[in-house]
Amino acid sequence: MTRTITIEGVTRIEGHARITIQLDEQDQVRDAQxxxxxxxxxxxxxxxxxMTEMPGIMARICGICPVSHLLAAAKACDDILAVRIPSPAVKLRRILHMAQLVQSHALSFFHLSSPDLIFGMxxxxxxxxxxxxxxxxPEFACDGIMLRKFGQDIIGLLGGKKIHPAWVVPGGVSAPLAPEHREAMLRMVPEAYQRLGRGLEYFHEVEDRxxxxxxxxxxxxxxxxxxxxPDGLLEHYDGVWRFVDERARPVAELxxxxxxxxxIGEAVENFSYLKFPYFKARGYPRGIYRVGPLARLxxxxxxxxxxxxxxLGVFRTKLGRAPQSSFHYHWARLIEIxxxxxxxxxxxxxxEILEPHVRARARPNRLxxxxxxxxxxxxxxxxYRIDEHARMVWANLIIATGHNNLAMNQGVKQAAERFVRGKKIQEGMLNRVEAVIRCFDPCLSCSTHALGQMPLRVELLGTQGEVLDVSQRP
Amino acid sequence: MYRNDLKRHAVGGAGTLLIGYGNPLCGDDGAGPAVVQRLERLLGRQADGAITWRIERQPLPELAEPISRARRVIFIDASVCLAPGQVQVHRLRAQDPEYCLGHHLSPEQLLALCREGFGACPAEVWMVAIGAQSMALGDELSGVVAQTIERLCRHLQYRLQLWMRHESRRLSEMEASPRLRLTGTPLEMDEANGKC
Known part of the structure; x- marks a missing residue:
């Protein structure tokens, strides 16, 4: 008799999802999704x-990483305007982007994932x-809070507010950087180094467990x-989009x-609203690839x-040039902070960061x-595609978490095969299956996030749909 | 290296921190930010060094640090549990969460974060809740809430000025008179009624 386990409400991720694990007659995992x-x-x-509304609207997709949507939307509009962004504006956009990277990674590691590492699975x-x-x-937790504050405060100083700043506009940014804000940001840097240094040290204490x-x-x-x-340095704002294989050898570049x-192509499965991008040259689903901090490193x-x-030198000495386990996303995230x-x-x-010329103005020059x-x-x-009146006629968004969808599904199955067995399901088994997903730090809703409050209900169902066992998380 | 014995639990820092939170794009949900903006204008330079103003969308963990450094904190928020225009003031205390963080972090949970994480809590924390009429999309307050805010700000201005005057002696009129009804206004302070 086959059975299905459902983890309804995957916790400590941003958004809403569930995991199903199908067991065969011998209680071995047959599939997981x-x-x-x-x-x-x-x-x-x-x-x-x-079209000009796109940065403001698209930023609302997410409350955790609105800056990324703001930037991608503004860059799509820059492309339509066909303008060259003033150099100070590019640098200001990059600072905003890095501030978001710091706060988002701090949230993921310190608040969402570290409880698993510190309390055990x-x-x-x-x-x-x-x-x-x-x-x-307490100090570790406060370091996480304060690193997030570091990023959020910089976003607030640059963009006028911490969530959904409207400062990035097509053609650049809407206002130059004030000298007093620059000084205020620089004053925060030493403390951020200190807090992250302690966090890294602690991570190294627990990672080998x-x-x-x-x-x-x-x-x-x-x-x-x-x-x-182009010279191989880490990049988050521009540059070329490169695919490498499992040994870090380049296979394609855009x-x-x-x-x-x-x-890439995008496949659709009937069990999820999240699309499944894949590397076209290898076809679907063999064209599985990963993105995010580990992939970037x-x-x-x-x-x-x-x-x-x-x-990064320590990371590569220990793990090699291209670590295959997604567990190492955590360390990669700390390096990126x-x-x-x-x-x-x-x-x-x-x-030139205080230069006043921060915006190029133009009408659309492309559709x-x-x-x-x-x-x-x-x-x-x-x-984006627009009409001759600069109104949006079509949009396609490929979100980071989508790129990782194939890998997350395969990862869930791998973890389930390893840790889930027997007729009585224990919470720790299922937490490991969820923890695989947390490694990728998926942003599903992209505008809501949950920090562990969503109820977890696990049901063991018989082939006729009868409930064999139920486990409910408060 | 981390110590796991950080349990100072000191009480009170310096100054008053006003936190108005809510979404100004959702009608009366912007009441908290509107009160803070109005008071900042009313008090102007008088408040320099004594009062810190913050406008937030919602209570977030990173607020725990500035809260832990304040002697007095006043949260101002819109409420759907009160009649439109009604104001309720009550004292808050750190609340140990039974489970954990969710999408919303309550001010009481924030105080627990202050106490457990940053080792200090303000000597007094107040919640000023304003009954909302509509939280539909839009950046305007309803008439009844706008009128309430005008009256509330005058009262709060008076109290903040009192506190500033007496700060050196650490006197608190609210502490001396925790139950107080101000005649002719919807402002009501009710320490016993902690929740709506």
Missing amino acids: FHVTQFRGFEKFVEGRP DGDPTTRNLFGLIRRQ YPAEVDAFANFPTLFAGLVQ NDPRRYGEL VVGQRCGTPRADQE LYGIEMIARLLEDP EGVGIAEAPRGTLIHH
Whole structure:
């Protein structure tokens, strides 16, 4: 008799999803699927709106990474305007982007994932959360809070508000940087280094406690994709979109974002609203690839900032040039926080950062544009078409989490095969299956997030749909 | 290296922190931010160094740090549990969450974060809740809420000025008179009634 286990409400991720695990007659995992159960419809309801509204509307897709959507939308509009953005505006956009990278990664690692690492995968789920963390390791938890504050404060100083800033506009940014804001941001940098340094040190204390999870958390060869500078340095705002294989050897490269459709296709499955992008040359589903912090560190030769490069050296010495286990997303995320702080400091020290000319103005010169950027979770693509009155007629968004969809599904199955067995399901088994998803830090709703409150209900069903066992998380 | 024995639990810092939260694009949900903006204009330079103003969409964990440094914190928020235009003031205390964080972090949970994480809590924390009429999309307050805010701001201005004058002696009129009804206004302070 086959059975299905449903994890209804995957916790500590951004958005709403469930996992189903199908067991065979011998209680061995036959299949597992990750279902994204929400539908947003942004691509449809922007049709008919003025193109200039896109950055403001698209930023509302997400409350965690609105800056990425803001930038990808603005870049798509830049492409339609066919303007060259003033150099200070590009640097200001990059600072904003790095601030978001820091706050988003800090949220993912310190608040969402570290409870698993500190309390253990089998820890009591009622304390395996931020408040439990604060009681067990108050300084560690506060470091996470304050790193997020660092990023959010910079976004607020640049964009006027911390969530959904409207400062990035087609052609650049709406206002130059005030000297007092530059000084205020620079003053925050030393503390951010200090807090991240402690967090990294603590991560190194606990990471080796999880060899089984390293072995079974989406640990398989795939392609990796990410933006990279032409000389191989880590890149989040521009550059070329490069695919490398499981040994970090380049397999494809895209210089013109408008041709992204030559590299990837999008498949649809009937069990999820999230599409399944795949690398066309390998077909579906063999064209599985991963994006995000781990992928970017594999695709790039080095970071290009001293502290991050030093930590990347430690990472590669221990794990090799292209680690295959998605468990290592956590460490990659910490390296990128370090890189983000360094880049913010470097860009703020740039002599032209206070220049007043920060916007190029033009009317649309094309009817189609593509904007691409590296969101915290991976490559984000916005593709727009407009009519002769600059009204939107079509939009296609490929969100970072979508790129990872095939890998997440395969990873869920791998973890389920390793950890879920027997007639009585234990919470720790299922938490491991969820923890695989948390490695990817998916942003599903993209505008809501949950930090562990959503109820987890697991049902064992018989072939006739009868409930054999129920486990309910409070 | 981390210590896991950080349990200072000090009480009170300096100054008053006003946090108005809500979404100004959702009608009366913007009441909290509107009160803070209005008071900032009313008090102007008088408040320098004594009062810190913050406008937020919602309580977030990173607010725990500035809250832990304040002596007094006043949250101002719209409420759907009160009649439109009604104002309720009550004192808040840190609340140990039974489970954990969700999409919404309550002010009481924030105070618990202050206490457990940053080792300090303000000496007094107040919630000023304003009954909302409509939270539909739009950046305008309803008439009844706009009128309430005008009256509320005058009262709060008076109290903040009192506090500023007496700050050096650490006097608090609210502490001396926790139950107080101000005649002719919808402002009501009710320490016992912690929740709507």
